[in-house]
Amino acid sequence: MDVTIYEVARRAGVSIATVSRTLRGTGPVAAKTREKVLKAVEELNFTPSRLGVSLAEGRHAANGVVFPDLAGPYYAEVLLGYEEVASELGRSVIILSTKGRTRVGDLIKDLAGRVDGMLIFGHTVPEPLVAELVRLGVRLVFVSRDPLPGADTLRSENTASARALAAHLADHGYERFAFLGAPLTSHDDVDERWRGVRSVLGGAIEAVDTGHYTVECGHEAATKLLKGRDRPRAIVCSDDEVALGALLAAEELGLDVPGDVAVTGWDDIMAARHARPALTTVRQPMRELGARAARALDELITGVRDTPSHHTLATAPVIRASCGHHPQEVRT
Amino acid sequence: MDVTIYEVARRAGVSIATVSRTLRGTGPVAAKTREKVLKAVEELNFTPSRLGVSLAEGRHAANGVVFPDLAGPYYAEVLLGYEEVASELGRSVIILSTKGRTRVGDLIKDLAGRVDGMLIFGHTVPEPLVAELVRLGVRLVFVSRDPLPGADTLRSENTASARALAAHLADHGYERFAFLGAPLTSHDDVDERWRGVRSVLGGAIEAVDTGHYTVECGHEAATKLLKGRDRPRAIVCSDDEVALGALLAAEELGLDVPGDVAVTGWDDIMAARHARPALTTVRQPMRELGARAARALDELITGVRDTPSHHTLATAPVIRASCGHHPQEVRT
DNA sequence: CCGCCGGGTGAAAGCGCTTACAGACATGCG
DNA sequence: CGCATGTCTGTAAGCGCTTTCACCCGGCGG
Numbered sequence: 136m137d138v139t140i141y142e143v144a145r146r147a148g149v150s151i152a153t154v155s156r157t158l159r160g161t162g163p164v165a166a167k168t169r170e171k172v173l174k175a176v177e178e179l180n181f182t183p184s185r186l187g188v189s190l191a192e193g194r195h196a197a198n199g200v201v202f203p204d205l206a207g208p209y210y211a212e213v214l215l216g217y218e219e220v221a222s223e224l225g226r227s228v229i230i231l232s233t234k235g236r237t238r239v240g241d242l243i244k245d246l247a248g249r250v251d252g253m254l255i256f257g258h259t260v261p262e263p264l265v266a267e268l269v270r271l272g273v274r275l276v277f278v279s280r281d282p283l284p285g286a287d288t289l290r291s292e293n294t295a296s297a298r299a300l301a302a303h304l305a306d307h308g309y310e311r312f313a314f315l316g317a318p319l320t321s322h323d324d325v326d327e328r329w330r331g332v333r334s335v336l337g338g339a340i341e342a343v344d345t346g347h348y349t350v351e352c353g354h355e356a357a358t359k360l361l362k363g364r365d366r367p368r369a370i371v372c373s374d375d376e377v378a379l380g381a382l383l384a385a386e387e388l389g390l391d392v393p394g395d396v397a398v399t400g401w402d403d404i405m406a407a408r409h410a411r412p413a414l415t416t417v418r419q420p421m422r423e424l425g426a427r428a429a430r431a432l433d434e435l436i437t438g439v440r441d442t443p444s445h446h447t448l449a450t451a452p453v454i455r456a457s458c459g460h461h462p463q464e465v466r467t
Numbered sequence: 468m469d470v471t472i473y474e475v476a477r478r479a480g481v482s483i484a485t486v487s488r489t490l491r492g493t494g495p496v497a498a499k500t501r502e503k504v505l506k507a508v509e510e511l512n513f514t515p516s517r518l519g520v521s522l523a524e525g526r527h528a529a530n531g532v533v534f535p536d537l538a539g540p541y542y543a544e545v546l547l548g549y550e551e552v553a554s555e556l557g558r559s560v561i562i563l564s565t566k567g568r569t570r571v572g573d574l575i576k577d578l579a580g581r582v583d584g585m586l587i588f589g590h591t592v593p594e595p596l597v598a599e600l601v602r603l604g605v606r607l608v609f610v611s612r613d614p615l616p617g618a619d620t621l622r623s624e625n626t627a628s629a630r631a632l633a634a635h636l637a638d639h640g641y642e643r644f645a646f647l648g649a650p651l652t653s654h655d656d657v658d659e660r661w662r663g664v665r666s667v668l669g670g671a672i673e674a675v676d677t678g679h680y681t682v683e684c685g686h687e688a689a690t691k692l693l694k695g696r697d698r699p700r701a702i703v704c705s706d707d708e709v710a711l712g713a714l715l716a717a718e719e720l721g722l723d724v725p726g727d728v729a730v731t732g733w734d735d736i737m738a739a740r741h742a743r744p745a746l747t748t749v750r751q752p753m754r755e756l757g758a759r760a761a762r763a764l765d766e767l768i769t770g771v772r773d774t775p776s777h778h779t780l781a782t783a784p785v786i787r788a789s790c791g792h793h794p795q796e797v798r799t
Numbered sequence: 800c801c802g803c804c805g806g807g808t809g810a811a812a813g814c815g816c817t818t819a820c821a822g823a824c825a826t827g828c829g
Numbered sequence: 830c831g832c833a834t835g836t837c838t839g840t841a842a843g844c845g846c847t848t849t850c851a852c853c854c855g856g857c858g859g
Binding site: 180182183184185186187189190195197204205206207208211212214215218219222227228229230231232234235236242244245246247248249271350379382383405406409410411412413 | 512514515516517518519521522527529536537538540543544546547550551554559560561562563564566567568574576577578579580581603682711714715737738741742743744745
């Protein structure tokens, strides 16, 4: 990777400008000259240095993606959708996970210096830093957070599906519910889900904090909940991983799902379909979320659009076995 | 992001060389000068352009990761382990998925121009291109492929664990087995698993091709297999996703697992533990695979080591419910 | 009092490319 | 035949940084 445009030019007997023009198709080049250049390029196996190109062009042709973790399938799926489109658009994707990182600010700033724009998940980045990035003119797209000025936001619908899910559970005839989720403080997806559910179930549902959205935390919180008196008849979980933890807890306690207690998740990750029993959840178009984010970012970078856009993608409940018995078996 | 080192120098009343020296701590700088420079940096909120630094330094401080897909949890996990260490070592990671891509060669070459080295999964990249990359002097680490000259390889153990798994199944008293996997042609992980299993079970096991390592392919192949006459008593799957497909197939056909047919997977992905029934599988240290790869690549790049190394990480069967009934319940 | 040494600094040469600008050379027209 | 008009090509100025080299200057030993 250390043959430069100068060597090509020398070998072809032309100037580096001509080589550049030939390769990029900018400006006129005589057919004979082009041929000579291409031949030299071929022989030397020349690939323009990305660094040189970027420096001269003043753009990176790369995007960043910032996420808290890749452990669950959610981020991986969105990332995948993103990468596919970004690559199509000729941009590389640089990833940055913030989990367990100290000095996230520095990492983000370094990243900002390597890309033309970035996708940031939810509230991964502290608000002041977000403001600074916006001020610096970094093109930003946020996935799954509430709209903010100066950047695109993209998320999937929560409230309506939460209502639909709650209504479905109510139809099963249950009367006491619990909502298992992480801190319900910030304006994030889970908060909206909680509010959607509560708007239907009202005082019949109580919120329980799990700390994090993981199987372990769900397991722990559910165990406590199910062991206690006044065990809820149905547990609505903030996401699938917490729900899987709840399922495990019920199993260990010898409780039948959905006979003794119903459980629902959110996201429809791979494991949901295969769980014991199959998990009723809400499907998020994760890959499309990523794909749309990539296109949005591209618009921002190329300047096709300069006013922030805020979109919400539709979601839908996926009714499986964990929420209760259904007359005719539904299979997904 | 457009304040340059020149502006800082002007504001601090020094030359750009001094600014650079101050910031990088290379060369002597008088305390008073340093202070002036730092003050100017602070006021202008200066961050050195990554492009400029890289061009001058002749290195990218970035690594690439090439994988076929991020759909399953396997790649995501390895990637996560990789990113964590790479970031610790001050390197960004650029991802490239080859799934459904045409002109993979160009993509890889472009990537090669953006990084100091890369991690490539298995046989994602066509062999001639691998050779070219090696020839070009790109630092390479391959994960889960057989050793090749000129690059590091890192994989997890297959044969011994496959034998152990097969022995365990034999202990259950089964006599007819099937191996469900993708084309057993290349020298890859699955091939080793197959040979390990067969070395124990001999003629009692037959291989069935699934085409791809996906739930759908596993489902399809297993359905055919289980519907046919001479249904095997146990199905050893090439990986967890195929196994999940097999589990689904058995369920649909009204067959009890492990009562009517036993099923095992490989990888111990998240869904394995939660499957109906919990899936017996082999645990691969996915995250560690990634972490080790990152360190190996770093050694290659920094020049600490220049001879390729080839390592194999240990794996172990995880016995759960899908392989048969066990006297005392094992829970993981 | 002289010469040396070394800390501190700046000028300038890259790093590999793109592109504005200008020059060279044909060609076509009046 | 002269000139305008193109077409093609080369020169050189960046892009933002690192680093070598040379230089200046004060302090020290001789």
